[in-house]
Amino acid sequence: MGPLIPNGIIGGGWDFVIAILLGVAFGFILEASGFSSSRNITGVFYGYNFVVLRVFFTALIVAMVGLMYFDYFGWLDLSKIFILPTYVTPMIFGGVVMGLGFILGGFCPGTSFTAIAIGKLDALLFTIGLYIGIFIFSLGYPLIEGFYNSGNLGNVTLTDVTGIPAAWFALAFTVVALAAFWGTMIIEKRVRKNMKEYKF
């Protein structure tokens, strides 16, 4: 049955209406979980607020496990969905640069949009920064084109690379995430004792 739009069950005209609706749900969840504050987000790196880890990894394992069941019941053909292409070295480099940007800026793109919506100036500056960054990248592209396209493995999944069935990865991520949830609960309690001015 699914995916609905690539299979032609929902017409192309509905594409953008659906995009806005899914976006509204995404933005609502991010804001309601507290991602509209950079201090809540960076708390994950200093141990005083693990909301990022909780929301992110809960979403990840729910989606992973859920997609497996959708595939099994025939609602969704996992072989037809878009798989992010893998470019090993550029992606590691990109991740490192994003990690640095994350710790300096305190947002990621999606969360900054919701933070602007409730009036955070730092989020506005972060988004302007994003814009500038992508502009710089585009201008400098001829110089880095070779690196940008290096290490291309194509649209591969973990199963394609390792030969281990996806279910094992879903289970491994679930176990690690659940262990992290319990572990961080203890860490958070200890760190928060020493922090007086931060509002939770």
Place this chain on the structure above:
Amino acid sequence: MKNTMDNQPKYINPYLGGVLLGLLIIATVFITGRGLGASGAIKSSVVTTANTISPEGTKENAYMGQFVSDDHSPMYTWLVFESLGVFLGGLLSGIIFGRVKKFRTDHGPKITSRKRLIFALIGGALFGIGSQFGRGCTSGAALSGSATFALGGVIVMFSIFGTGYILAYFFRKLWI
């Protein structure tokens, strides 16, 4: 009721938020065949601006040229509409939970607002550059990519959070 709403931001349970977000990813993949994203919308607006200022230059640029099409504006993409929705969704939640207020800046106790804004700008620029190399940001590559078991998504996820933890110590003055 003495300003309790102002001092205590009411957030939903993070695990509830996570489950909802996970279901949303499933719904998105089920409907569109691909995941959520955010940085793609900024890329579209960069291309649009460049295309308005200098159409020839944009077409010649090997990177931006591939996103320019003659039949519609570069803004007319799925991710731009989705990101517009993200903004509206944030606004909706902010109104419901009473968090929409006048412009303000979050910053750690040891730095000024001004310094925070400068770092936000630098951080944003770095994130923008990194998201192009990573083929997506935290939502597009790390979250949706990993959820669909893409190798690239897992690589991006571990490099973002790994770097964050390694560098956190050096930038602790910004936040705690």
Place this chain on the structure above:
Amino acid sequence: MNRNYIFLTILMIVLAVGTLMLKPAKQLKQIEPETLLKEIVQPTRYISTDEVAKRLIQGDPSLLLVDVRSEAEFEKYSLPRSLNIPTEKLMADDNLSYFGVPGTKVVFVSNDDIKADQTWVLTKRLGFNSTYVMKGGLNCWMETIIDPVEPSPDAEETEFKTYSFRKGAQMYFTGAQVDDFNDSKVEVQVRRKEKTSVASGGC
């Protein structure tokens, strides 16, 4: 609070472990030999050339003609709006994604029935529904649509009706170059029957 979290943790682990059990069930999903045999025996998979011509003229969007001959043959002559997937390449690339789309009828076309029929059996074996075979293939197409035979004067009225439809279809598919047709580049082998055959005759 903590008790709820313990419950949720266990639930999540059970669900995740459950995914491990899913895989084997999926691999067994294939059509039963008995079912396949029943489908092969029945003639319902055949669509006549007249029907194909009618749908092509009407521009039926649900019709997908798939030409299973080789690329070289396909380039020499092919039906309008048909897609070339040689039988050898059925499993290659993303070719299988054309089949099993809801609301679409896939009709296989070859020179005669045989290659199209073989491809049809393969797609049935792969579990696709709504695949069909153009009865008589392109040879029959040539005889009935491109070069229809006028029925004898004492034939039944329905035969004349069929004939007039075929004449119209001939005009539609060959255009103004009806006369040029025989000496043009079209090189599909046509096994012509005796002139005495009636228009309604099957291939």
